[in-house]
Amino acid sequence: MSGAVSTPQVVVHRDKELMAEAAAARLITKVVDAQAARGAASVVLTGGRNGNGLLAALAAAPARDAVDWTRLDLWWGDERFLPAGDPERNATQARAALLDAVPVDPARVHEMPAAQAEFGADADAAAAAYARELAAAARPEDHGPVPAFDVLLLGVGPDTHVASLFPELPGVRETERTVVGVHGAPKPPPTRISLTLPAIRAAREVWLLAAGEDKSRAAAMALSGAGEIQAPAAGAQGRQRTLWPLDRPAAALLPPTLYPPASP
Numbered sequence: 001m002s003g004a005v006s007t008p009q010v011v012v013h014r015d016k017e018l019m020a021e022a023a024a025a026r027l028i029t030k031v032v033d034a035q036a037a038r039g040a041a042s043v044v045l046t047g048g049r050n051g052n053g054l055l056a057a058l059a060a061a062p063a064r065d066a067v068d069w070t071r072l073d074l075w076w077g078d079e080r081f082l083p084a085g086d087p088e089r090n091a092t093q094a095r096a097a098l099l100d101a102v103p104v105d106p107a108r109v110h111e112m113p114a115a116q117a118e119f120g121a122d123a124d125a126a127a128a129a130y131a132r133e134l135a136a137a138a139r140p141e142d143h144g145p146v147p148a149f150d151v152l153l154l155g156v157g158p159d160t161h162v163a164s165l166f167p168e169l170p171g172v173r174e175t176e177r178t179v180v181g182v183h184g185a186p187k188p189p190p191t192r193i194s195l196t197l198p199a200i201r202a203a204r205e206v207w208l209l210a211a212g213e214d215k216s217r218a219a220a221m222a223l224s225g226a227g228e229i230q231a232p233a234a235g236a237q238g239r240q241r242t243l244w245p246l247d248r249p250a251a252a253l254l255p256p257t258l259y260p261p262a263s264p
Ligand SMILES: O=C(O)[C@H](O)[C@@H](O)[C@H](O)[C@H](O)COP(=O)(O)O
Pocket: 046, 047, 048, 049, 050, 051, 078, 079, 080, 090, 154, 155, 156, 157, 161, 162, 163, 164, 187
């Protein structure tokens, strides 16, 4: 898969709470507009503190129910390959942060397969099954093996990883498959399932959430032209928009003239 990608846009917020609230409000608007235009919307969720922070802010947002939750397809960008219901699974945390509080259609909540279930301990087989599920959901107008996600959310690791694509490891080098099993991940747990960069780049919009001083080097590296193998976040770009909602500490190493703070 290939296609146009968009130049990253950075928005700097005073702190991580305001970043999460602003990103949640932005997501509500994006989903409402997509549902008005196309009758449905699709969003890819991510794990981690910033991803779950956005979901929690969304759950508390006054305009939350402007979204028609019954017409929203939810996918995951990655998952820790653990048994269903494990508290460390991204899906478990997303349900606790938001999904249990809104009337989503269970048939439209597409969790990545769990370990010790249909695929046993075989993360590669589980990844291939998720790729098939994505392909089955892709429509002709999506022109590819995954749906044209409206918004694909990502957290950013201090090492610039996104989803479960880590610098120099095989997953970030994948150019054909849309979903891969990940083994020996530096961030525990070691076995994961992840969308690949080609699948991420099929999204209309990719939002990379990063808050905290420990993300400042990763943001500066990814936004200053580093290669995607060394800095996977640099390869996470949307077809129409690539957005980096940051808080001030995470933006500390970016040239202030290019990225003035959005909020005082
Ligand atoms: O499974 C995971 O751990 C996430 O999908 C991972 O990609 C996360 O988004 C980043 O590691 C950032 O995590 P924080 O937001 O907690 O720093």
